[in-house]
């Protein structure tokens with residue numbers, strides 16, 4: 522059975538159920554599998570014939586042993602992916618000879634977050650019913666995670682959701698996808714600060730042990746291992762469509778919190794032949810700078826037309842760091858302590874060289890992003906959202922050798938960012954009919970300062986937790 526340990530070394534031997542419920546490890550680290558399950562070339566060939574739900578059950582089964590069987594997983598995945606708008610769930614579109622777009626926005630909230638969030642809601646339902654417990658999910662969002670979480674968990678009797686977003690720094694569509702869900706178990710908090718401030722507060726609440734215990738706190742950000750596992754499935758899906766295991770693939774991933782790209786790393790660890798993973802950022806380019814020089818150094822968060830990536834501190838980078846440190850949790854602790862103190866750390870030259878053979882980084886300016894939206898539409902007829910355009914720009918900078926397909930992840934529907942898309946392309950993307958009234962519905966949000974006690978009080982009072 523796959524056991525889990527913390528990136529900071531304080532915890533080992535956890536099972537999937539406790540990892541799912543805990544969200545963040547008690548020592549402040551992130552859970553990772555102690556050993557990676559491996560799929561052989563023969564396994565991968567067999568997977569080619571699978572439907573998306575069957576593939577999800579196959580990939581996730583080794584991670585959930587002792588908690589969910591393959592049959593449980595198949596039942597949940599069939600229900601979840603049956604709700605997606607596209608029969609292929611994650612369709613691939615060819616843009617050029619070796620360039621493909623993997624559309625991940627056909628779920629309920631029009632972004633890739635639905636792939637994992639919808640499945641997590643099913644998992645939590647089953648586990649909490651079995652245990653007779655109620656949890657409080659506290660999350661931070663730069664737009665998409667919040668919408669996906671609120672829609673997945675609204676109305677669930679054993680889950681409360683408190684979602685923090687940076688006030689005025691997400692798109693109106695993203696905000697309204699959360700704030701127009703008027704459910705008793707949902708609290709939307711607009712915070713005076715950035716996404717990084719929201720995420721810091723969530724981690725501070727996890728570190729406040731009495732508070733954490735009192736509210737039975739959990740997480741659905743990608744700090745929760747279950748998010749990563751569920752997102753790794755679409756890497757298998759896409760690569761298998763394009764010839765894996767007999768042909769390797771490359772991926773380019775729009776990146777903020779590093780969860781999505783780490784899911785690709787996980788797929789590779791499990792045996793999927795991924796030749797290159799490209800990390801694409803907007804002007805908030807801490808990761809692109811890291812892959813250039815090995816220094817992970819925080820800068821100020823600047824607002825862009827791709828707000829979901831307006832992030833400097835990428836939580837999941839800590840998971841990669843454990844691998845770069847040769848599985849030495851002490852090394853991770855030291856680097857993270859230095860980061861907390863000075864806002865930066867550096868990895869040694871050898872680690873950077875090793876990771877750079879496989880991972881590349883790059884960023885797109887606002888001008889380049891707008892140009893890519895316009896050019897892609899002109900060349901291919903596809904209207905892409907700004908996050909997807911960032912990835913396409915960076916993909917062009919780092920195309921793999923001829924014959925290796927570059928799969929660029931299209932993480933959100935263009936209609937989530939209508940103004941940016943219309944300004945760049947002259948075309949106003951329409952929301953699907955189910956969102957026809959989104960901009961007219963009443964909203965429910967409370968505002969808060971960037972203050973731990975204030976936010977904790979808002980949560981306990983709103984949900985009457987004594």
Ligand SMILES: N[C@@H](CCOP(=O)(O)O)C(=O)O
Pocket residue numbers: 661662663664665666667741742743744777778780781829830
């Ligand atoms: N880009 C995210 C930020 C949180 O990322 P997550 O993958 O850790 O949930 C968002 O849109 O909210």
